[in-house]
Amino acid sequence: MVDSVVDKLAPTDISSSSSAVKLYGTYGILVSTVAAILIPILLSLMVMAKKRTKQRGVQVQVGGEPGYAVRNARIPELIESPWEGAENxxxxxxxxxxxxxxxxxLGTRKLVEKEFVTASDGRKFEKVHLGDYxxxxxxxxxxxxxxxxxxxxxxxxxxxxxxxxxxxxxxxxxxxxxxxxxxxxxxxxxxxxxxxxxxxxxxxxxxxxxxxxxxxxxxxxxxxxxxxxxxxxxxxxxxxxxxxxxxxxxxxxxxxxxxxxxxxxxxxxxxxxxxxxxxxxxxxxxxxxxxxxxxxxxxxxxxxxxxxxxxxxxxxNLGSNDVYLAYxxxxxxxxxxxxxxxxAAGCGIGYGSALTLTDTSNKIKKGTPGDVTALKPTLMVAVPAILDRIREGVLKRVEGKGGLAKKLFHIGYKRRLAAVEGSWFGAWGLERILWEAIVFKPIQASLGGRLRFMLCGGAPLSADSQRFINVCMGAPIGQAYGLTETSAGAAFSEWDDTSVGRVGPPVPCAYIKLVSWEEGGYTIADKPMPRGEIVVGGNSVTAGYFNNKEKTDEVYRTDERGIRWFFTGDIGQFHPDGCLEIIDRKKDIVKLQHGEYISLGKVEAALLTSNYVDNIMVHADPLQSYSVALIVPSRQVLEKWAQGAGIDHQDFAELCQRNEAVDEVQKQLSKVAKAAKLDKFETPAKVKLLPEPWTPESGLVTAALKIKREQLKSKFKDDLQKLYN
Missing domain, CATH: 3.40.50.980 (Rossmann fold)
Known part of the structure; x- marks a missing residue:
């Protein structure tokens, strides 16, 4: 690709042609000759620089608990405040x-009109017409x-x-x-x-x-x-x-x-x-x-x-030119x-809601722009579940259009994906401009068209969704890792890090180290990368749990240097460049009957990438040799399959009970599991399809849309038992 670009930039003949002399002059020929030599060299250097590993964190001695620690090397000491005099x-x-x-x-949309629409099943839904910010x-x-x-x-x-x-x-x-x-x-x-x-x-x-x-x-x-x-x-x-x-x-x-x-x-x-x-x-x-x-x-x-x-x-470049969408x-x-x-940075904050976010959101009256369209934010925060839904929505629209539009999308996606993962010139050059104009501008308009940076946190983001946002939205995603107990501050991937599945180096207000968990088989001596429980220390680590000293003492510790540490219960590994990757969670690991360990969270994250799955909870009984799963299937995908397969059904609840539907979902899950290189015992042997979505209001998922495992196990206790019976 570099050669073809150079061919277009350089004159076809600059050595002896008299017409060339007339056109360019002696000086012009000299400049063109130098350009023809230097441009490919410069482009090659840029590609090499792109591929060279940037050191994003370095090891430091933190004392106290044994482990492996890295931090951002740009800051000599842990940051306490953005400037002097701003300590509270x-x-x-x-x-x-x-x-x-x-x-x-602060910006707020005014309510112009509110009405209630009755659906075919008799349920009433509120629709709103909102004005400008x-x-x-x-x-x-x-x-x-x-x-x-x-x-x-x-x-x-x-x-x-x-x-x-x-x-x-x-x-x-x-x-x-x-x-x-x-x-x-x-x-x-x-x-x-x-x-x-x-x-x-x-x-x-x-x-x-x-x-x-x-x-x-x-x-x-x-x-x-x-x-x-x-x-x-x-x-x-x-x-x-x-x-x-x-x-x-x-x-x-x-x-x-x-x-x-x-x-x-x-x-x-x-x-x-x-x-x-x-x-x-x-x-x-x-x-x-x-x-x-x-x-x-x-x-x-x-x-x-x-x-x-x-x-x-x-x-x-965070500053007063930025507009942030808060929802x-x-x-x-x-x-x-x-x-x-x-x-703190002087940005504008426009308030919205998850129900009015886009032009097609559930609560938006037809013809009324959603929050992203009205605000056109430059910055957004999202949890993985929302990004997964954005990806699914775009892909469904592409599939719906079919024909040339579908073909162009997939060609453009592959080319842009290759550019993001490899060539500097492909990522930022003429080809990017071409594909964005033809394919991606309308998709970017669905999030306002001005998005330049997105932060994702709350749970691990799948590699597919991260790449999809990178390519289609043309914006880097900063994956963040933090907990309430660390005031959200632990790790944050940098804007120029194009890798997937990692959460970056520690933020400059905190240390992160790994502590071996021998029982689970994760140690800081593991090769090629050290592994263990993630422990966060420094200025963002909180005081503990209110009125609960026993629980506080269990997961918080202060070392001899006065550094306060929080033991997260998450399992991570450090890459050679100092970036952290979350690979497991202690509470999600179950030992099956024959001694195999299964990580429920890991399996769930892999199977969530299936188009058939809207939400999933994998369950493993230690007295059994296999796992099972409760699945909220994607209604649109499953109903489309049923229509093509000629499966008659009165409603979605009945479709979820049909053996043919269960078998189809099971078959698709097996394909996804194989692609994710899951072992056979990790792939759910039996599944139960549930027609009703899990919402924070139902108490089955958190506000960040993470599943509440114990509540789900309690509510669907009989279903889980039947799956094993």
Whole structure:
């Protein structure tokens, strides 16, 4: 390819032709000759540089627990804050607002119209018509934060007690969050989809006195008010068309106020702020929990600020020209950290939701642009499940068009994929421009058309989905690894790393080391790469679990140098360039009857790549010699197969029970398992197809869409038993 490009750039004959002399002159001939020699050399050097391994992390001595540690070598010491004087979240936000006072800060779409549509089965679905984004500047948002902070105290909130935010992601969520910090109030964050028992447990355990929530949560709170022992004040976010929301919460001894009332109260009677120290607890963040009741992780101001400072060094050219789309739950540490990074860097944040994300999202009225179309973001965060769905959606549209469009897509995809994985010139040269113009621009428009960087976290991303986004969206994906217990800060892949399946080197606020897990067969002496349990240490490691010293002592340790470490339970391996790869999880490994070890998470990740699978839980009984699986099949794919195979059925539930459908899914899973090089005992021998999707509201998956294994095992106990019988 390099030769063909050079042929097009160089004159055909520059040595003796008199016409060439007339056309170029002696100087022109000299320049052309030099160019003909140098261009292929330069291109070859670029290709070689592309292929040369870049050292992204180096080993360091960390002391304490034995293991293997690497860190980003660009930073001489672990980062604590983005700049001097920003050691807590309140100070960081105030200084950012002063610096970017006139820049766009928070944007929200106005509700134009709401209607309900009745489906063929009688169910009603809400559809909304949303307008353009209306923006508030950093200066305006800062004023609202100050007003809310003063209003909270004027309302009677005791700074010695905690406030909780129990709401979906929106601008007021973050304004309330920052407002609490200006008066040293610790915030308890709770998923809006959390179940009743978990909600009661979270509020009572942390002794919350002021609860901030969506107006639609008021009726739900009224139903459990007698079980909430410490709540005395409720502040609700107003919603269009629901101005009398407080009338639905008639509870003795509860003072109910709207968000705007609290802001006005603080505006009329402002108070001097009281900033916290970096070691004070900023957030008690309740995880959605895959087992039992959720645990509250105590995150200090210093933890969040350190993660913010570290990530700001990793995302290239981050600044006020960027626009970020916020739609994941702010009660999840990934979204909270991401928005905090954006606000520290002066970016604009436009709020949306998973149900209104694209032009074809479930809640969007036909003809109304989705959030990505209206906002045209340059930056996004996504969890793997969402990226998998984007990939499936694009492929379904391509298959639906067929013909020349389908052929062009697949040719273009193969060429661009080869370029991303190999040639520098193919990745950034003329061929890229050609294929993007012909094939990929319409696909990129589905996410606004301006996306330049995407962050993925929450769970491992499949290689196929990562490459698909790289190619079709023309944007690098920064895979991140972190936990609530590490304030989201652990590892982050760099923008120029084109490898797949890895999460990059440690972020510059943390160390990562591996500790041998002999029982599972993973040791730091393994060849060709050291393997073991991933242990994170440094400034992002949190204080522990609220009111749970036993569990804290089990997974947190502080070494003789004062470095605090968190034992993640994940199994990883370090590549020679210092990048981490997640390969297993201790809790997901089951020993079968004949001694074989099966990693449930590994098998699930492999089988999720099947077009037939929307979600899956692999189950292994230690007393048996094989595994089984519960599968939520892709409705569109399975129904299309049934139509082609002539399988009659009344509805999707009946189709999932048909032996022919089960056999077809089983056959396709076997093909995927073989391609993924799974052993025979790892491939589920029997499967059960379930027609209803698993949602956070059902309690079967977390807010980040990770399966809740224990809840699924409990709900489908009889089905699992029948699969073995």
């Amino acid at each position: 979240m309140a100070a960081l936000f105030e200084q950012s607002c002063q610096k970017y006072a006139k820049q766009k800060c 209306a923006w508030e500047s950093y200066g305006q948002v800062f004023d609202r934060v100050c007003n809310f902070a003063s209003g909270m105290i004027r309302l009677g909130h005791d700074v010695g007690s905690r406030a909780a935010i129990f709401a979906e992601t929106r601008a007021e969520w973050y304004i309330a969050f920052q407002g609490c910090f200006r008066q040293k109030i610790t915030v308890v964050t709770i998923y809006a989809s959390l179940g009743e028992d978990a909600l009661i447990h979270s509020l009572n355990e942390t002794e919350v006195s002021t609860l901030i929530c969506d107006s639609k949560q008021l009726k739900r709170l009224a139903a459990i008010s007698s079980k909430l022992t410490t709540v005395t004040k409720v502040i609700y976010f107003e919603d269009a068309g629901n101005t009398d929301a407080n009338m639905s919460l008639d509870v003795d001894n509860w003072k109910v106020s709207s968000f705007s009332e609290v802001e006005k109260l603080g505006q009329n009677e402002p108070l001097t702020p009281s900033f916290p120290s970096k070691d004070e607890i900023a957030v008690v963040m309740y995880t959605s929990g895959s087992t039992g009741l959720p645990k509250g992780v105590m995150i200090s101001h210093g933890n969040i600020v350190a993660t913010v400072a570290a990530v700001m060094t990793v995302i290239p 994941l739950p702010l009660a999840h540490v990934l979204e909270l950290a991401a928005e905090s990074v954006m606000l």
